[in-house]
Amino acid sequence: MTSMMVDLENVEVALRVERRKVKALQKELEQRQLQHVKAADIEEVFLYWRQVLRGDSGRVKLGTKRRKVISARLDDGHTVQDIKDAIDGATIDAFVGANGVRHDDIELICRDEVKLEGFIARGKAARERKAQESLPSRVATLRVALEVLSGGARIDDHGNARFKCPCCRAYWDDPMYRPLLFTDDDVSCKECGAEVEQIYTTTKELA
Numbered sequence: 124m125t126s127m128m129v130d131l132e133n134v135e136v137a138l139r140v141e142r143r144k145v146k147a148l149q150k151e152l153e154q155r156q157l158q159h160v161k162a163a164d165i166e167e168v169f170l171y172w173r174q175v176l177r178g179d180s181g182r183v184k185l186g187t188k189r190r191k192v193i194s195a196r197l198d199d200g201h202t203v204q205d206i207k208d209a210i211d212g213a214t215i216d217a218f219v220g221a222n223g224v225r226h227d228d229i230e231l232i233c234r235d236e237v238k239l240e241g242f243i244a245r246g247k248a249a250r251e252r253k254a255q256e257s258l259p260s261r262v263a264t265l266r267v268a269l270e271v272l273s274g275g276a277r278i279d280d281h282g283n284a285r286f287k288c289p290c291c292r293a294y295w296d297d298p299m300y301r302p303l304l305f306t307d308d309d310v311s312c313k314e315c316g317a318e319v320e321q322i323y324t325t326t327k328e329l330a
């Protein structure tokens with residue numbers, strides 16, 4: 124081998140070593156960026172919890188215990204939004220001990236995946252209950268608006284109130300034709316099949 128070839132080989136070896144170093148550095152950088160994003164996520168979750176459940180008190184800190192469990196749930200694949208949903212669940216429906224203490228620390232909410240998912244489910248159930256409760260009052264509001272739209276209600280042979288339908292406007296100009304049927308806590312159109320939500324939205328647009 125000539126000395127020139129030996130030199131070339133040495134250069135190639137040196138290059139390979141440098142390339143490996145660059146790769147390792149790039150990997151480290153990526154890792155750091157990921158950690159940075161995760162630290163921001165943990166902080167976001169903590170601040171949301173503190174705002175919602177601790178009145179934003181500056182005396183409540185993000186220490187090792189809380190950071191560790193939030194981090195673990197993110198590692199499980201739960202999103203920041205999942206954890207916020209769980210926090211909402213704890214806001215509505217946390218276990219309250221006999222001594223009146225609410226069990227709603229973020230350390231508990233995020234303690235394991237079972238706890239977290241339980242809190243998410245409680246939030247969802249509470250929202251559904253609330254939607255159910257507000258249905259009759261919504262129907263009552265709707266009835267008042269429809270009386271105005273229809274120029275009064277017409278009571279049919281079964282004692283149910285009938286109105287014009289703002290959704291399909293079937294035979295709108297016929298003062299006698301009333302396809303919209305009201306029962307105690309429900310309303311629907313016999314002509315187009317519209318139900319509470321759609322009728323409510325359409326009536327609100329017209330009002």
Ligand SMILES: [Zn+2]
Pocket residue numbers: 288289290291292293302312313314315316317
């Ligand atoms: Zn209709």
